[in-house]
Amino acid sequence: MTVKEPLPKPTRLKQRRLFGRMVEHKLMKRVSYKEYRDVVRDKYDGPQGALLTTASLLSLHLPLGDRLFRKRTFDLRGCKSILDVGSGAGQISKHLLKYADPEASVTCFDISFEMLRRARNRIKSSTPRYLVSDMTHLPFADGTFDCITCGYVLEHLPDPRPGLTELARVLAPGGRMLLLATEDSMAGAFTSRMWCCRTYNRRELHRVCEDVGLRWNRELWFTRMHKLLRVGGICVEMVRTHALAA
Numbered sequence: 001m002t003v004k005e006p007l008p009k010p011t012r013l014k015q016r017r018l019f020g021r022m023v024e025h026k027l028m029k030r031v032s033y034k035e036y037r038d039v040v041r042d043k044y045d046g047p048q049g050a051l052l053t054t055a056s057l058l059s060l061h062l063p064l065g066d067r068l069f070r071k072r073t074f075d076l077r078g079c080k081s082i083l084d085v086g087s088g089a090g091q092i093s094k095h096l097l098k099y100a101d102p103e104a105s106v107t108c109f110d111i112s113f114e115m116l117r118r119a120r121n122r123i124k125s126s127t128p129r130y131l132v133s134d135m136t137h138l139p140f141a142d143g144t145f146d147c148i149t150c151g152y153v154l155e156h157l158p159d160p161r162p163g164l165t166e167l168a169r170v171l172a173p174g175g176r177m178l179l180l181a182t183e184d185s186m187a188g189a190f191t192s193r194m195w196c197c198r199t200y201n202r203r204e205l206h207r208v209c210e211d212v213g214l215r216w217n218r219e220l221w222f223t224r225m226h227k228l229l230r231v232g233g234i235c236v237e238m239v240r241t242h243a244l245a246a
Contacts, residue, residue, distance in 0.1 A: 027196055028158045037111065037134070040156050043196055044088070045114040052115070053089045053122065062091055064222040064232075065151070069099040073220055074178045074237055076100040079147035083170065084108045084128075085135055086153030090119030096149065097125055107145070109133040136162040143172040151180045152233075155197035160208050168212045171240040177214060181205065181234040188233060202234055214238040 028036045043049065056062045068074050076082070076099050084093045087108035096106050106128045110116050116130045133139060135153065148171050157163045171177060182188045184199040192199050206216055220235040221227035 028198060033158060036158070037156075040196060041112050044110075044112040048195075049089075049112060049115055050118070053091065053118075056089075056091050060222075065092060066095055066098075067222065068178075068220065068235075069095045074176075076104070076147065079104050079176075081145045082106045082147040082149065083140075083145040085148060085150035085167065086110050086156075087119050087130075088115050088151075090123045092149050092151045093119060093128055094123055097123065097127060105129070107131070109135075109138075111135075136166055138166045138170055140170040142169055143175075144170045146172050146175040148175070148177040150177065152182060154179065155182045155192070155195075155199060158198065160200065160205065161212065164209060164214060165212045168214050168240055171214075173240055173242075175240045176217070177238045177240070178220075179209075179234070179236050179238060183233045185231070185233075187231065200234060205234060209238060213240060213242045215241045 027039065031039075044052070053062075056065075069076060076096065079100055080103070082096055082100060082104055084096060084106065087093050087110045090108070093106060093108050096104075100106065108116065108119060108128045109131050110119070111132065111134055113132050116132065120128075120130060131139070135150075136157070148167055150167065154160050154163055167177065182191050182197060182199045184201045188199040191197070209216060215238060217237045217239045220237055222232050222235070226232040
């Protein structure tokens with residue numbers, strides 16, 4: 001009997017990514033962005049959106065996210081004006097209120113009015129400002145915020161560049177941004193199926209961020225085990241460097 005040699009690591013990685021691309025949700029490739037955005041809004045307005053907090057708890061994203069801020073892996077101290085992108089049910093917003101300086105202002109926006117209503121009911125605080133908006137057209141002046149958090153929202157854009165360009169625009173020079181995104185792994189592919197989103201290749205996303213003036217300051221991991229096994233998706237601290245040329 002012939003014993004097969006194990007595939008080289010790069011080959012196995014390519015096979016996993018190929019599998020992921022086969023499983024990944026394809027809706028955004030078949031319809032216009034407006035049609036896709038309406039589908040996403042309906043999904044989050046409905047029963048699936050109502051279960052988002054429970055899903056975040058079961059997947060450990062809630063406690064692991066809390067740990068990122070509590071241990072100052074992403075340090076909120078000194079931030080005066082914070083924007084939470086795609087706030088959903090307030091999963092990250094609640095951490096911001098807990099660990100940011102008491103005088104910091106927090107603005108939460110989402111494409112779904114119903115998700116913002118759920119966030120308001122869950123957070124039970126008068127501090128945040130809530131508004132419905134699309135991350136590709138933000139109603140804020142240049143450099144309004146010195147900190148942005150964007151948790152698992154960018155994957156709802158067919159092309160990340162318009163959204164990242166807007167986030168870079170409203171982030172003040174030297175401001176910091178926490179970006180969490182679904183990676184092009186097998187786990188990411190199944191997340192894509194569940195939430196009707198895409199996945200991102202880490203290297204390609206890095207390049208786009210740099211192009212729009214968001215420098216990857218450092219990659220973050222929820223735990224040492226996540227770093228060892230290279231799981232948990234893309235989690236990175238970025239710094240606003242330069243403005244895009246007109």
